[in-house]
Amino acid sequence: MPPARKPDQSAPAQVSPTGVPFEAADGDRDPRGQGGDVLTSPNGVRIPDTDHSLKAGRRGPILLQDFHLREKISHFDHERIPERAVHARGAGAHGVFVANGSAASITHAPVLAEKGLETPVFVRFSTVLGSRGSADSARDTRGFAVKFYSKEGNWDLVGNNMPVFFIQEAIKFPDLIHAGKPSPNREIPQAQSAHDSFWDFVSLHTEATHHVLWNMSDRGIPRSFRMMEGFGVHSFRLVNAEGESVLVQFKWTPKLGVHSLTWEEAQLAMGTDPDFHRRDLADAIEAGAFPTWDLGVQVFPDNEEQTYEGIDLLDSTKIVPEEMVPVQTIGTLTLTGNPTNYFAETEQVAFNTAHVVPGIDFSNDPLLQGRNFSYQDTQLTRLGGPNWTQLPINRPQVPVNDNHRDGFMQQGIPTGETGYHPNSIDGGSPAPAEQGGYVSVPSPVSGEVVRGVAASFDDHFSQPAMFYASLSDVEKTHTIEAYTFELGKVYEQSIKERVLGVLANIDTELVTKVAEGLGLPVPDGTPAEHLAPSPALSQITGESFPLDGRQVAVVAGPDSDLAGIAALRTALDAEGVQLKVLAARGGKLGTGTDQQVVERTNLTARSIEFDAVVVADGAPEDGDIKAVVLLQEVLRQLKPFAAWGSGAEVLTAAGVSGPGVFTGVTVDDVVADLVAAMGQHRVWERADLVTASAVPPAV
């Protein structure tokens, strides 16, 4: 037996970007990682029996001296920490950020500026409204929070998958969240904006209109965390070695393209796989399909005006279209490791917008300024005190000499007699940094003390109107359907009418169709004048994207062409796509050495899991209604089909035909078309045939 190891409370554990988190310097496993062979108490005492409590006689009462029972149960009783007030449901991953050097002229922060510098990161994606146990695919904004463990200290870029926010001022945040969270009386609905109080608030508080429109568009239901953009939302200041500053807006662009679920897929996933996004992220990383994003910046002069062509850079409900100011790539993020322990990493990770490093500074955006107060404040309660930055996942990977002392859950054992500056007893250490210290940009500040904002903040509609005008027809239809669904769940007639009044400021088609869907009169109104549509705001670009981590089902039965299935697997493997053999029941198909394991059954798999479906030669078992349901769902979800040999007859019998359906004699006849169609994410040409109101094809 190896000797029991005593926890070393002073040794800082390292967070590794590979997802193997806590290794001690000597390569030994850190005892706090629970890696030992012998069961012990928290105190390090070996425990010989953890299944029975200590009693006075085998049938007698439990004794108070059973410290093992008391410690085990008591620790369990305190296992939960408060979930985040917002963004409670999340998934995390380790990775690395590599700067490409092109930001060197605008910032002296090596994390962004030093060409080839690799900075470890931890990223947490999240929904906003739902509780920790809610479903991933709810219609909502997604958080995109990145902690850079930079060599100048940690930098947290805490963004969302949408570039605008509901409010212009931090002081409105409690109002927004109280309106969006479940009702205080019944505590329903969970993870939904489709309820009275949300729509009540946003119809009265029209600066939310732009963000709400993004939520109602396909951006509110991403296909995958790996296929979302990310935005810093606010303007930030960057400062270079000469002390010159610019304003920038940050954007993450996914290599896999920006793609969404259909509303039907999102709803199915909420029931059949509430962990849809979390699973997708973990599976992809485990399979080596590492998700990648480029980090880009839009750069603006840091002058007194702080506007660009009339767009206020301090108003977080506005964007500057990329066609006006292009996004310049400054580095690349790759996620390479899943967390080893959900609680220790994804739950305990804590971000703070105020955590910046030299070369990165704040703008005067009142939303950002308020956040800089809120995040530290929230961690004090959620993580139980001021030492949350000492938790392994939050710890900077550089020396910390902050003179802070004590507090709940202090994990260090400070040496020396002083915790103050200046001192002589410890030789004056730690001394203020003579070089490389954080210095705020000396931007001039003046003005009267006032509760108010600039007049430009009053424009609430021109940018939503631009966003809507930039969408493709399919995306517009989805947005209309989303408003109609959400408002259809609202009880108060006056709230619905007020929202229609807001929509009349955006677009006549939008308000007319939503009103028709609700059976309400179309209100009068004139859509706001807006800038030219921005093609970058549409997700349907015609561009083809890599397929890493995508899933394809092959519908098969006992008589299927197994050699063909093997050939299909090889061909899809080369594209980074995983093939899942799906049959009526589990077990194996075929006989002898030529057998194929059934990887999914019609009972356990649902259409949402697959990006395309192939029917193998050799029909599935007759009368398998679930296979027909699958095919028809996939048809409505606009995903590609392929079939070879007699598989084509199965598609025809299920009413599957038209664009994006590829059939041939052998696998080779269909693979190229299938891969090309998947690269477009969906078969958009089919959209008109299967809108939500259309009657499904006959079986």
Ligand code: HDE
């Ligand atoms: Fe947050 N936000 N927020 N937020 N936010 C939190 O911090 C807050 C805002 C965002 O994965 C909380 O640790 C205020 C904008 C993300 O752990 C809290 C305001 C954006 C996450 C908080 C905002 C965000 C949070 C809750 C108005 C996009 C999850 C728990 C000024 C740019 C981070 C916590 C994670 C989390 C406050 C607005 C993004 C309460 C007061 C705008 C991604 O501190």
